[in-house]
Amino acid sequence: ASLDTLDIIVLAVLLLGTIAYFTKGTYWAVQKDPYASSMANGSAGKSGKSRNILERMEESGKNCVIFYGSQTGTAEDYASRLAKEGSSRFGLKTMTADLEEYDYENLDQFPEDKIAFFVLATYGEGEPTDNAVEFYEFIKGDDVSFSEKSAEESPLSNLKYVAFGLGNNTYEHYNSMVREVNKTLTKLGAQRIGDAGEGDDGAGTMEEDFLAWKEPMWTALSEAMNLEEREAVYEPVYEVTEREDLDASQETVYLGEPNKNHLEGHSKGPYNAHNPYIAPIAESHELFNDKTRNCLHMEIDIAGSNLSYTTGDHIAVWPNNAGREVDRLLDVVDLSKKRDTVISVKGLDATAKVPFPTPTTYDTVMRYQLEICAPVSRQFVSTLAQFAPNDEVKEKMNKLGGDKDLFAEEVAKKNFNIAQLLAHVSNGQKWEKIPFSLFIEGLNKIQPRYYSISSSSLVQKDKVSITAIVESVEVPGAPHVVKGVTTNYLLSLMLKQHGEENPDPHGLNYAITGPRNKYDGVHVPVHIRHSNFKLPSDPSKPIIMVGPGTGVAPFRGFVQERAQQAKSGENVGKTILFFGCRNRTEDFLYKDEWEKWTSDLNGQFELVTAFSREQEKKVYVQNKLRERAEEINKLLEQKAYFYVCGDAANMAREVNDILAQIISEQRGVDKKKGEDIVKSMRASNQYQEDVW
Ligand code: FAD
Missing domain, CATH: 3.40.50.360 (Flavodoxin domain)
Structure with missing residues (x-):
């Protein structure tokens, strides 16, 4: 008997499945970071090590x-x-x-x-x-x-x-x-x-x-x-060696280059979470008309990088720390004069992974590798106490580290970063006894920041848009204004692109041209992260979007895409966007674009706005949703997709609850049933969130 096509397909699928099973998918596995070995540098890198944890524990004791x-x-x-x-x-x-x-x-x-x-x-x-x-x-x-x-x-x-x-x-x-x-x-x-x-x-x-x-x-x-507790002694995890034989200008020394290929000047793909693409910023502008706040629009050019995105994905920006904060930290630990001294960092034990490539310099580690501006952890304060410049400072540190309430009052509420805290507690005395290894262990590795892409890949496949509000947090009683690391870096880049004489309005002094000026000409290191936040594949399906503030970012991409589809003759379903901001003159994002897309979408697009500060009683997107309860319910019954983007702490949860109420009232079911319907919408992806 001969096999017909269906049999052959079934057999082929079975065979592939079997291979996948026995090879544990190795043939399918996405290639892991090909440059990871450059990170290894004497410590345990990703490559070549056994995947057998028992073996690994055994051999390293x-x-x-x-x-x-x-x-x-x-x-x-x-x-x-x-x-x-x-x-x-x-x-x-x-x-x-x-x-x-x-x-x-x-x-x-x-x-x-x-x-x-x-x-x-x-x-x-x-x-x-x-x-x-x-x-x-x-x-x-x-x-x-x-x-x-x-x-x-x-x-x-x-x-x-x-x-x-x-x-x-x-x-x-x-x-x-x-x-x-x-x-x-x-x-x-x-x-x-x-x-x-x-x-x-x-x-x-x-x-x-x-x-x-x-x-x-x-x-x-x-x-x-059966363990016995002993007095904790500091045991360094890394050995940090100053390299008299090397100087920072030598080409083997990492000055912020993320890996070996970048160091050697021929960075190549695949670009991913271990290997950023140094992308040109094609265009950038200010979105707010408000002297006290900034919101940036940037177009990042990914042409030729082999990076690709689809509408709704995220782009990650690799930041570096403001020079002002790097200086502050190097100064308080008395390393300013040695900032360009070359160091090698090695794990003292085979399982200790050095989180960045070396040889490098003190300056580079503080600028490109560690999260030095973030809030300080209480445990770290306790650990640092033993390296205080004198007993009085040591006692203060032990107290802060040991007392939750005192710590909240004296450290957390004041928004201190590590350098500010050290200088504050010691009254400016230098902390030269802290082993450098302790910073590598006690501070987080600097993290790329994600942004919801605000463009459509259908309209501009090689240009990724970002919509980012510049973080600047002033708290009464705190001696410092917290300046967001990445967004202020991006702000400087934007100002530089516009040829401003002072691309550094707050004296933050970012190294905007990157290590060895490799990012000059307005470039920024990025990679793309794919997300599940997606338009329905059938454009005729209705969609409801809720995105106040920068939560509107992905919806700009969604509406841009649907406008394009409508222009090319596709049947595009009802498209409603709930957007909120303070008022229409200062922070109404993309005002002109919505108008243009309204006409492209021939009445299928509607922007519902909530301007919180235009009347005495504050009005938010949540209130606007309530006003449109009947219509929303109807659209949901027609299988509309419902999207929420932006503030996770309050807005997204409230929208969830209001939607459950709307469903319960409009369909005459009890509250619990309304909540269950929203849950099942989430489970079937009819309700999608992109929140942070
Ligand atoms: P950071 O330096 O990371 O500071 C962030 C906040 O931490 C500060 O505002 C402050 O509240 C707190 N903080 C920092 N240091 C201290 C300190 N020493 N003491 C006390 N508090 C401190 N943002 C957008 O604008 N647009 C988007 O489209 C967008 N999309 C996102 C999508 C995803 C999936 C995620 C996860 C996040 C998204 N974000 C977006 C947020 C963005 O990733 C960043 O978190 C944001 O831009 C702030 O980054 P930053 O480096 O400027 O600030």
């Missing part, structure tokens, strides 16, 4: 692994802090591990006398972070199979674990990663030590939640593993 699932770096930072603390206070042999770098089939053979920590952030709509996807899919798989034991025999009964989650209660699926992983590990027979902790970014208590969770956890762990 570890009895404690701290896995992290991290998107923005906080979970990774907490993992490092736990590793250090476990080692210095309890003598554990610790290592941190990026979840994406290991396989998990052999977790059933995890030795009983060792311990695994899981520090897991929840991302977006209850999803794992990018680096935790594979792990999560593996353990949650219907037929999860370990190398020796089967699912029925409680395969993980040897595994002792500790769990902490990082989440945000303003999202529907609060801390769902740690909850799900915890549930699954328990189900598979593993034994949790201590409580599964949960930190809440939404309430702004992440750090305190973490600190409050970890003490009882350490107690429980000491009991379970």
Whole structure:
């Protein structure tokens, strides 16, 4: 008998599936950062290392692994802090591990006398972070199979674990990663030590939640593993060596270049989260008509880079720290004179990964590699105390580090960054005793900032638009104005592009031409992150968008796209945008463009505005939604897609609740049913959020 075409297709699919199963998808795996090895530099890089965690622990003499699932770096930072603390206070042999770098089939053979920590952030709509996807899919798989034991025999009964989650209660699926992983590990027979902790970014208590969770956890762990606490001594994780043999002008020294190819001057793709593209800014302008605030529109040119985007994606901008803050920090730790001294940084142990390429300089590390402007953590203050210039300062630091309320009052509320704090507490005395390694361990690696792309890839596939409000936070009682790192960098770039004499209105002194002037001519390092925030594939479907302030960014792209589709004769459905700002004269974003697109879309587009400050009683997009309840409900019944973008803390949650109320009132169902309908809309992607 001969096979017909369908059989052949079925067989081919089965065969591919089988190969995928046995190769664990290696043939399909996206190539990991090809330049990662340039980061390795004597420490454990990504390449060439075993994916077998048990082997890795065994050969490096570890009895404690701290896995992290991290998107923005906080979970990774907490993992490092736990590793250090476990080692210095309890003598554990610790290592941190990026979840994406290991396989998990052999977790059933995890030795009983060792311990695994899981520090897991929840991302977006209850999803794992990018680096935790594979792990999560593996353990949650219907037929999860370990190398020796089967699912029925409680395969993980040897595994002792500790769990902490990082989440945000303003999202529907609060801390769902740690909850799900915890549930699954328990189900598979593993034994949790201590409580599964949960930190809440939404309430702004992440750090305190973490600190409050970890003490009882350490107690429980000491009991379970028979550990004895000792006086914590600082053990550096990295060795920092000053290189008399090198000088900063030599071409092997990294001065902010993200990897080897960039250093050697022939940066090449694929461009991704490990390898930014140095993109020209094709055009930029100010969107506000308000002397006290800035909002930037930028067109980033990605032609020829092989980068691509689709409408609704995000672009990541790689920032560097303002020169003013770099100077402040180098000064207070008495490294100003040595700022250009070349240093090599090496992990003192095979599992310690140096988070940036070396050899480099003190200046470069502070400017391009570490998040030096961010709020300071209380635990870091305690750690720094021992390196205070004198006993009085040491005592002050210990007090601040040990007292939650005092810390909130004296540090957090004052918006100090690390340099400001050190200078404040020591009254300007230099802190020359702090080992440089401690900064690499105690400060986060600087993170790219994401922006919702505000253009349509159908209309301008090679130009990515950004709509960014420039962060400038002034708090009564705080001695400093917080200037957002990335947005003020972008502001300087915009001013430079416009030939302004002073592209530095706030004296921030950014190195806008980049390392060795490689970013001159107005360039910015970027990469693209694909998102699930997408228009319906059928343009005739109606859409409702809610995007106040810069939340309007992706909707500019959506409307631009639909206007183009209408112009080329496609049938485009009703398109409603709820936009809010203070008033129509100062911060009404893209006012003229909406008018143009209204005419392109022949009455199918409607902009509903809420100007909060134009009348006595404040009016927000939420109020406008209520006014249009009947129409919104009708459109939803016609399967309209509903989108929300912008402020996660208040607006997005309120819109969710109002929509549930609208549905309940308009359809005559109870409140709970209204909420369930919204939930199921989310589950089926009819309701999509892009919030931050
Ligand atoms: P940062 O330096 O990161 O500071 C941010 C905030 O942190 C400050 O405003 C302040 O509140 C606080 N802070 C910083 N330092 C301190 C300190 N020492 N003490 C106390 N508080 C401090 N933004 C847009 O404008 N447009 C967009 O389209 C957009 N889209 C986004 C999409 C996604 C998916 C995400 C995750 C975020 C998006 N954002 C967008 C936000 C953007 O990524 C940045 O967070 C924002 O621009 C601020 O970056 P920054 O580096 O200028 O500020």
